[in-house]
Amino acid sequence: MxxxxxxxxxxxxxxxxxxxxxxxxxxxxxxxxxxxxxxxxxxxxxxxxxxxxxxxxxxxxxxxxxxxxxxxxxxxxxxxxxxxxxxxxxxxxxxxxxxxxxxxxxxxxxxxxxxxxxxxxxxxxxxxxxxxxxxxxxxxxxxxxxSVSKVASLEDAYLSTTDLNSWVEYHSREKYIDLVDACWESRAFGDFWHHCLVAEGAIDVTAECIVNPWDVAAAQVLVTEAGGRFSDLNGEARYDNGSALSTNGLLHDEVLAILKR
The missing domain is CATH 3.30.540.10 (Fructose-1,6-Bisphosphatase, subunit A, domain 1)
Structure with missing residues (x-):
């Protein structure tokens, strides 16, 4: 109350x-x-x-x-x-x-x-x-x-994600490499920061293959209110499904297509 x-x-x-x-x-x-x-x-x-x-x-x-x-x-x-x-x-x-x-x-x-x-x-x-x-x-x-960026093509996108070992353990090494290769540049700002940078428009895509609810609940409302899109790696708009994808919205479906391929 x-x-x-x-x-x-x-x-x-x-x-x-x-x-x-x-x-x-x-x-x-x-x-x-x-x-x-x-x-x-x-x-x-x-x-x-x-x-x-x-x-x-x-x-x-x-x-x-x-x-x-x-x-x-x-x-x-x-x-x-x-x-x-x-x-x-x-x-x-x-x-x-x-x-x-x-x-x-x-x-x-x-x-x-x-x-x-x-x-x-x-x-x-x-x-x-x-x-x-x-x-x-x-x-x-x-x-x-x-507000989020207006970058509309993955080949022009700035990506931040987590280390390769976590992708090998929790998702897919091949899909990690596919996503990195599809983007213009990649970094690993990590934790809260890369979701905030998506909301600021400084980067365009953040993908995490393993998260806890408390890691991304605040990020979900921040990114969406900044005009972006937040989901798990399967596309469901939930903070508590164990993974997280924040984008400027324009790139979201393209990223999902790579990660679900």
């Missing part, structure tokens, strides 16, 4: 991101940073858990009827209103001192992301969107509305 007379959901997401940034910036490159391994062998730091706990505490007070799904503490977003959280997307970067990481916050209503907030304090950037309100970002140049 939204508390009468109080901030709306996007304003609340902004406050949640501010709370997260205060924790992550204080713990970045900390000499006493505690690091553990989860069962899937991915790392988790004390900053990850501290951020998620802080956000959950605020939500428990300000949106007590909403569910929460977080990377570190679990939960569900199956029905109704749910906040989907990735306290630090890019934990490997965070613990190695690489400044490319962000806190991802999404509000999902009956399975559809309606608010997305992505805050990358060490990059000095924040991106946000709400259904019907467009996509926005702020950086050193100020706050502005963003």
């Amino acid at each position: 939204t508390v009468p007379g109080y901030e709306n959901d996007l304003e609340l997401a902004t406050r949640l991101a501010d709370a997260a940034d205060a924790i992550t910036t204080a713990r970045f490159r900390a000499l006493d940073l505690a690091v553990e391994r989860k069962p899937d062998r991915t790392p988790v730091t004390d900053a990850d858990t501290a951020v998620e706990d802080a956000i959950r505490a605020i939500l428990a007070t300000d949106r007590p009827d909403d569910a929460v799904l977080g990377e570190e503490r679990g939960g569900t977003a199956a029905t109704g209103r749910a906040w989907v959280l990735d306290p630090i997307d890019g934990t490997k970067n965070f613990l190695r001192g690489v400044p490319v990481w962000a806190t991802l916050i999404a509000l999902v209503e009956d399975g559809d992301p309606v608010v997305g907030m992505i805050s990358a304090p060490l990059l000095g950037r924040r991106w946000w969107a709400a259904t019907g309100d467009g996509a926005w970002m702020s950086d050193s140049a100020g706050e502005r509305r963003i």
Whole structure:
């Protein structure tokens, strides 16, 4: 529920991101940073858990009827209103001192992301969107509305994707190579950032063969509100099907045709 007379959901997401940034910036490159391994062998730091706990505490007070799904503490977003959280997307970067990481916050209503907030304090950037309100970002140049590119041919497209080993394990080495070969240029910006770059119009296609719901829920509403298209690698417009494809919309079907071939 939204508390009468109080901030709306996007304003609340902004406050949640501010709370997260205060924790992550204080713990970045900390000499006493505690690091553990989860069962899937991915790392988790004390900053990850501290951020998620802080956000959950605020939500428990300000949106007590909403569910929460977080990377570190679990939960569900199956029905109704749910906040989907990735306290630090890019934990490997965070613990190695690489400044490319962000806190991802999404509000999902009956399975559809309606608010997305992505805050990358060490990059000095924040991106946000709400259904019907467009996509926005702020950086050193100020706050502005963003939109996807107009590139209409894959041979002119700038692609970002993940490492080849993940494609070999979870999808197809051949389709990875086919997609890279079809595009003008490819990079691996990784994690949250390449979806944000699609929304900004800086790149045209982002494909990930393996993701978790908290990795891309915020990205889905950001990309779509920027005029692009978001789906899994089979073309279904869902953040929770285990893969992700963000494009400027003009290239989406062509990319799907390659990946489903």
